[in-house]
Amino acid sequence: MKFSRLLLLLVTFLPVAVGHAEPDCPCECAAAAKPAAAKPVAAASEKAPARHPLRGVVVEVLADKSALLVKHEAIPGVMKAMTMLLKVDAAGLSAVSKGSPITGLLIKRAEGWWLDAVQLAK
Ligand SMILES: [Cu+2]
Numbered sequence: 001m002k003f004s005r006l007l008l009l010l011v012t013f014l015p016v017a018v019g020h021a022e023p024d025c026p027c028e029c030a031a032a033a034k035p036a037a038a039k040p041v042a043a044a045s046e047k048a049p050a051r052h053p054l055r056g057v058v059v060e061v062l063a064d065k066s067a068l069l070v071k072h073e074a075i076p077g078v079m080k081a082m083t084m085l086l087k088v089d090a091a092g093l094s095a096v097s098k099g100s101p102i103t104g105l106l107i108k109r110a111e112g113w114w115l116d117a118v119q120l121a122k
Contacts, residue, residue: 051105052078055121058100059083063093068102068115075106084113092118 056072067087074081086106092115096102101121107114 049107049109051107051116054104054106054115056102058096058098058102061093061096061098066090066093068092068096068118070102070115072106078106086113086115087111088115088118092116096120 052075054070054072054075056070058068059071060069062069062085065085065087066089067085069083070086071083072081086104087109088104092104095118102118103121104115104118107116
């Protein structure tokens, strides 16, 4: 009896735990996970995309891709700490260099993750 209750608990909470272990993110770590954004997407796409404050360090500047490889801190409710590629505009690209501590606003667009308002962190 006790064992079956334990099993029931596991079956009930395991999918939740697994689902939160890999938030919706484009990195290799979550490439296998199916896009977990099937529910509020319709509502979210009607308004401006959410902008999540991000803090991190530039690992590499990829000017040819208009992107930065950024090692960022965890963004609660969005993604765990990781190193990932973020698209930036020309201003963002020229504002930083390899090794720069930065802040910015993480935005999910149709074409991928963007970092807006890129600044050198104080
Ligand atoms: Cu990330």
